[in-house]
Amino acid sequence: MLNFILYSIKINLLAALIIFLTCIISQFAKKKYSSWWRYYTWLLVSIGLIIPFGLFPQTQVIRIEVPYQQENTAVVADRAAVIPASPNAAAPAQQTESGSVGPVKSSFDLSWAIYAKYFLYIWGGGIIVISIIRFLGYLISIIILRRWTVGCTNSSYRHAYREVCKIRGIRIRPRLFICPRLTSPLLLGLFRPILYLPAADYSNSEIKLIFHHELAHYQNKDLWYKLLLLTVNTLYWFNPALYLMRKQADKDIEHLCDSKVMKTCIGNEHTIYHKLLLKTAVNHNYIHYISASLNDDMTDFKERIIHMMKINTLKKGRILAFTLAALFLSANLLVGCTGKQKAVQPEDNTQVSADTDSVNTTPDPPKEPETVQPERITDSTSDSGNTSQPSANNSNQETSVNNSDQDTPVTDTDNDSSSRQQDQQQDEPAETESETESSRTVSPNPPRDSSYKVDTGSDKSLVVYISNIDDSSFSFYMTEATFIGEQGTGSHYDNYTESTVLGSQTAQYNSAGYYECNSNGQYFQFYYDSGSEAAAGDFSVTVSGLGGLAGGSYGDTATFIMGLPFAG
């Protein structure tokens, strides 16, 4: 959904750009070119706005990415360090943890998805409201129009009408009616158009010119054109450029029609035509219920006259139209904007990617999608005295006890290991050997595409952070904490204090960008009993009840490998 909205914004920006360009070019092109190129530019832009051919990433060369989910890093806990460290664990040292751990950047990231949701609602609501208003207006006008319609009995009109239709090669003639409330002739109707005339006395030349004009609209299918532009304008009502486009298009339609009329003018008919236009414009005897109070000014009127008089010398400007359309099309195809989870896999076809919208500009911590094995890194640096760790196990994955080892590209300024963190981030993709620097590695097979963070508190508790853009709250609880390590697997579920392990807890999304449970500042913190046996190695935490996450698109349990950031 986010991608769709980003796409819509993208094409509207592009369209606005093209429209703007067109207006600028028009100033210079006026002297040499007719309205033809603009007419076609509007047409192609409108078609481009309706057909979503820029939606697919395969064609994109430049990709602008909007981060919208927090990356998840499961920080490896060194179980070996737990024991000695557990005294620390007793007290929920959430403060330090939350302070240091926080997915700091996340609140901003995540809100993109929320913005998108609100945008969608407003956008959709606007479409509905505008469509209803427009449609109702149309209906009411039609009812009034039809009520005041009478068949045309003027035989000279009818005769002239047949004649003009013949000249123009029209077989199926729109029906001809008189509507005394009109002040100007009108062509109305898509499938079986009707030509309405005002109840005025037109001379023979005048009526013929009128017929030529309106029938030129008919043959050009201008009503369909107008409907297309109106549809696009209604769909993307938030784009101001489209209103401008429609207004100009209305003029361009008339210009082109006038030029078609001019072709059939002989003698001084063009003067009659000009006067007719002026007469129609000026005629305000009747009550205007179909007046287009565009209040176009004199300039527009003059331009119209000039255009039709110069039409023989003006060029169509095919290249101009084609170039603009090509510009629109290529920009649409080549530039993409997608939401990107700050997660493991860089897209294959991304050649350039820039976080244009992220608050933090730190790049994603590199993650390895290809990594099958969890990489283990030993960290000797935990604050809470993991000094014993390095000695304990090489293979231990070590998380810095500080929860600041987030691999969200967040600055952990609280943490004195922040620099280490940076290192870690860089180290991550590559590390396979144990190092004294702690780092995070990538979970090989993330079971879901939401992002989580599993971390350890300084007290060796397990902290699960989950961010979910779709739900504001959800419940889950840990059902199993299994140790997978050198020493084999075993359940250490019992090692976790009951109060936090059992039962379901409801986590509320907080402004810092993760789900908080209760008032702890973290959620699902599972404390490791101090007296229990240290577990070294990977840990897997099975969490149930996560079905509500990410739109409930996946199953109910997730297995986290401790210490591994989640590929989002």
Place this chain on the structure above:
Amino acid sequence: MKKNHKKLPDSELDIMLALWNGHPNMTRHDIEKIVNQKRTLAPTTILSLLSRLEKKKAVSVKKDGNKNLYNPLITQKEYRITESSSILEKLYNNSLKNFVTSLSEGKKFSPDEINELKSFIQQFEDED
């Protein structure tokens, strides 16, 4: 003539429109021809509509031989005024322009502007 006419139903208005936009002294047949361009009404229907209108004093009847000749008693303009723009009409004043093509958009020009445009047009006339 009454100044205040009640709003006529559609079918009666069709008859009036035929009378206003036709010619004086129309026969029922004349009226029928015009009305049927818009909607098909049986001759008897037309006759009953005419008699209703006659009762409302909107139409006058006179005999010519064995035919009836009809004339409107109120003018189109007058009637139009009584049926002036409702609020709805005012609200949706411009909405139709989205869906139609027309010769010209009723711009409001001042008399000065009109003159200016007239002379503007003139130059092209002289070019002939």
